[in-house]
Amino acid sequence: MVLTSWNKYITQTDELVNHFSDEELLSEIAPGRNRGIYILGHLIAIHDKMLPLLGMGSEVNADLFEVFVTNPDSKRATAFAVKQLKERWSTQNELFANYFQRVKTDEWFDKHTQVSEEDFKKDPKRNRLNIVLTRIPHLTYHFGQLKLLKSDKGQI
């Protein structure tokens, strides 16, 4: 159920991101608010942290964290072009999709890598599935904001 939900919203966000021109992604979702490109970079940087947590390996987009998480949107050109971020986003989603297909049901309830055996016993919710579960509301929070960039108006 959780993975179905993840896949659904990644697919919807991906379609939306690819629907946007570079120019649209460089515009603000609302006056004075974050630009589309900032939200895209932010999602990649946050999802990147799931790699070590799930035991999938080291981060591959750690260079995005400072620009798209630590700091607010500079509203200026960054070292990362829209095209490059779209590619990184796409590569990252494939990585998760492939990995999620391989993980067995039981393994989702194993502890994630950043919790000790002792703490995990006290709170078994600190498992791998919960890592994915808690990233879905974060994803859709920003998906709802990215929707505001789209040219057709009035939709909920």
Add this chain to the structure above:
Amino acid sequence: MVLTSWNKYITQTDELVNHFSDEELLSEIAPGRNRGIYILGHLIAIHDKMLPLLGMGSEVNADLFEVFVTNPDSKRATAFAVKQLKERWSTQNELFANYFQRVKTDEWFDKHTQVSEEDFKKDPKRNRLNIVLTRIPHLTYHFGQLKLLKSDKGQI
């Protein structure tokens, strides 16, 4: 894990909604987009549908559906004042909180009321927990939009 997530985002959205003045909720989240009041009414109307699905009883906010789901934001005064919607929102959240405390773990994996025994056998994901799980991304999608009404700028 799912109920923890529901409670977390209901609490955060509730705090945000109650932080807003009536005037703020009557303004648009972005130029030409939905008003805060429309999103609040929309959330109540969508969550109301969970009542019969979870077997909690009949809908109690069915009168909101046409104004806040079927139709786009009219941008005009409706029959529902901000104060009334805030009260309905609060009452609804208490109703779910009380109910969720009573449901036993196993019961969450029972079928919801709108699926037949036969279809449930084919797709056991059509259970009660999944009803709540799938409403969380919807909630946070709109929570991310409501955040844009808030007076402090630049936050992600």
